[in-house]
Amino acid sequence: MATVDLHLHTTASDGNLSPTELINLLDRRGLKIVAITDHDSTDGIIEAQTVQASIKDLTLIPGIELSADAPGTEVHILGYFLRWEDSTFQQVLKGFRDDRLERTKEMVDVLSKLGINLEIERILQLADGAVGRPHIAQAMIEKGYVKDNREAFDKYLGREGSAYVSRTKFLPQDAIELIHSVGGVSVLAHPTFVNNLEDRLAEMVEAGLVGIEVYYSGYEPGVVKDLAELAARFELIPCGGSDYHAFGVNGETLPGEVGPPEASVMALEILAASKITAKTPPLA
CATH class of the missing domain: 3.20.20.140 (Metal-dependent hydrolases)
Structure with missing residues (x-):
């Protein structure tokens, strides 16, 4: 331990x-x-x-x-x-979270074209903060589209998934x-x-x-x-x-x-x- x-x-x-x-x-x-x-x-x-x-x-x-x-x-x-x-730091973080929200909406749109219909309001409710792909996965599990997070990411939300949307360029550096x-x-x-x-x-x-x-x-x-x-x-x-x-x-x-x-x-x-x-x- x-x-x-x-x-x-x-x-x-x-x-x-x-x-x-x-x-x-x-x-x-x-x-x-x-x-x-x-x-x-x-x-x-x-x-x-x-x-x-x-x-x-x-x-x-x-x-x-x-x-x-x-x-x-x-x-x-x-x-x-x-x-x-630090106020400037917090402004940058808010920008990241705003980008996360827009990216989530785009992924929900892509999923709907694949026959997976999710409500953005429910995803935001699940997030109750900084929304991200795990919250989309959770909504998919709730509605029976996938059995767990791994399936959601492997098939749809991961980098190679059919509903993946890339984020604004931000390097490790x-x-x-x-x-x-x-x-x-x-x-x-x-x-x-x-x-x-x-x-x-x-x-x-x-x-x-x-x-x-x-x-x-x-x-x-x-x-x-x-x-x-x-x-x-x-x-x-x-x-x-x-x-x-x-x-x-x-x-x-x-x-x-x-x-x-x-x-x-x-x-x-x-x-x-x-x-x-x-x-x-x-x-x-």
């Missing part, structure tokens, strides 16, 4: 637990250091901090997960120790720069999902990436070993977490079942503190 989990989602994006519910779960499971990393949103942080303040032995790191695209692959970048209240603009440190999420990983990694390290998820939901010991060696080769901090969404499906990794050592958090915090000392300017 790990005491650190740096990859968690709430209802502020595509998780099914409110920030309050998630923090209480983390406390019950004995976690010591956690990060809420909702997609394109920090809206859950204040509520989470309010609950966490009454829990003596739990440290909460403000985080985020940003989606980006590199040639032939999707890349997610995690950010930690952010000055998340852009995500790293955005995180740095508010004093944060950037980490590559679920690296085994990234095609041509080593080439992409070299580009991201040059842009300022400092960590990589070595410990992640479903990673076998051999994969962890390979990623730890990759992290050492690129001089990256080995990070990780459960990527918990509370989907309620069999086999879902629970908070604390996987995670990095506390030393990784200390290394991230030292780097973040050095950025704050340098007074990184906000994004123009």
